[in-house]
Amino acid sequence: MKTILYILYGGKSVEHEVSLKTAYTVIQSIDQGKFDVYPIYITQEGIWCSRGKLEETPNELHDLIIRPSHEHTAPSLGEVLTNVFSLEGPKVVLPLLHGSNGEDGTIQGLLELLDIPYVGNGVLSSALALDKVVSKELLAHAGISQAEYRTFTYVRWIQDLKGLIGCVQEEIGYPCYVKPASLGSSIGISRCKNETELREAIHAAFQYDRKIVVEKEVEGREIQVAVMGNEQPLVSIPGEFIQDKAFFDFNAKYVDGRLTMSIPAVIPETVTRQIQQTAKLAYRTLNCSGLARVDFFIDREGQLYLNEINTLPGFTKFSMYPIMWERTNGTTYSELIEKLIDYAFTRHLDNQTIQYTR
Incomplete structure (x- = not known):
């Protein structure tokens, strides 16, 4: 029996467009011999739309946008839960909702209440990592250097x-x-x-x-690593974007298409180990699970500073996360998605052992 894979994308967020780019790349790479894919598009107004099971892989990004209509729009969230999430068989959710109302623990809370396995970080870690104020305070308490x-x-x-x-x-x-x-x-x-x-x-x-x-501002280099796993996370080799400007804005990351990656980053082995160890500490400090990308600065004196943890790193063709894993151990894009789904099922099974009565 195939696993039912619900893909949530879009969302009521200023990062709506980024979510579409991520979802497009992910859907192109899903092995439909193993998964029945059900794309669920959430408009910028928060309306949930679904055409049901994916029958044809989208040819372009615009194909993922489902216009609200009587046929494709759920009149209420209850309708979504009744008609979309109630299919029989093994199921898992892949939330590809960047930013607010998706990466902040809100959608994770809904999925916890529904008792459905989902890829990525839980309610607490999602909320902590997205709030830079709270996450910085926790990371500082753990002794991790920051700017x-x-x-x-x-x-x-x-x-x-x-x-x-x-x-x-x-x-x-x-x-x-x-x-x-x-x-x-x-x-x-x-x-x-x-x-x-x-x-x-x-x-x-x-x-x-x-x-x-x-x-x-930390004058120096920005180095990233990919982290994957639950209680025993794995850390990739480090990567670096070769900077031709002081600041990578939205256009530089997602529009221009001129970013040059250096993977592995050219840094001493001792620094690589320090980055990987610090990334694991930060991942555990914020109670992360599934995946995250951890970004660092190295100043001109060689001092290491943690910049931030991203609990839903981009999966576009310009994104570091999947490429770092491919360069680390040969994991392909499709294999990476399946590994993340396996981590989701493992965490869900572990949670089933928690006793809620006495």
Whole structure:
């Protein structure tokens, strides 16, 4: 019997487009001899749409967009649960929802209530990792070095902008980065070299969140590793994008198509081991499972700083995560997806041993 694979993509998020790119690449690579694929598209308004079982592999990205209609739109979430998720047989969900309402623990909570295995991190780890303020505090408590940073709330901005600016200038300095606390894909992030740019960046970041992070720039290199697994995670060889600009914005990551990867990154073996060990520590500190990409900075003196953990790294053709695993141990894209699905089933079975009565 084939396994039913529900693929959730789109979503009510500014990273909606990134999710579509990820879903397109994933669906192209699924072995339909092993899986019955049921794509479920969530519009930017939060409407769930499904055409049922995938009969034909999409030829282009636009084919994944399902227009809301009487035939394809669920009138309620209950309808989705009754008609889509109730099919008989082994089933698993692959949530490819980047950012808010998908990578923040919300969809994971729903799937936990439905008692359906799903790929990737659970409720707690998803919520922790997406919130840069909380994750930085936990990682610091674990003794993991990070770039100097300060966090601010929307209320602080409204009530004391002058004080906020002064704090950044005195304690962080320029250049610095301003980031929404709970977004990815470089959306809402700005590099600032002076007060004018800082004011504009703070205003822009608060369009996407009610908390922001301001970080000191680390001059050096950005190194990434892929992590996979549950209680005993595996870490890939490190990779690096060869930078031709100070900051990789959204267009550089997903539109231009000019990124050059160096995998493995050319760094000393001792640094590779330090990165891999720190990545495992960070993964466990945030209670991660399934997968994550962990990003680091190495400054000009060789000091290592953890930048962030991404619990749903991109799977587009420009993405590091699947390529790092292919270069590490020969795992193909399709094999990687199947391994992640196996981890989902393993975690779900482990959770079934928890006793809820006494």
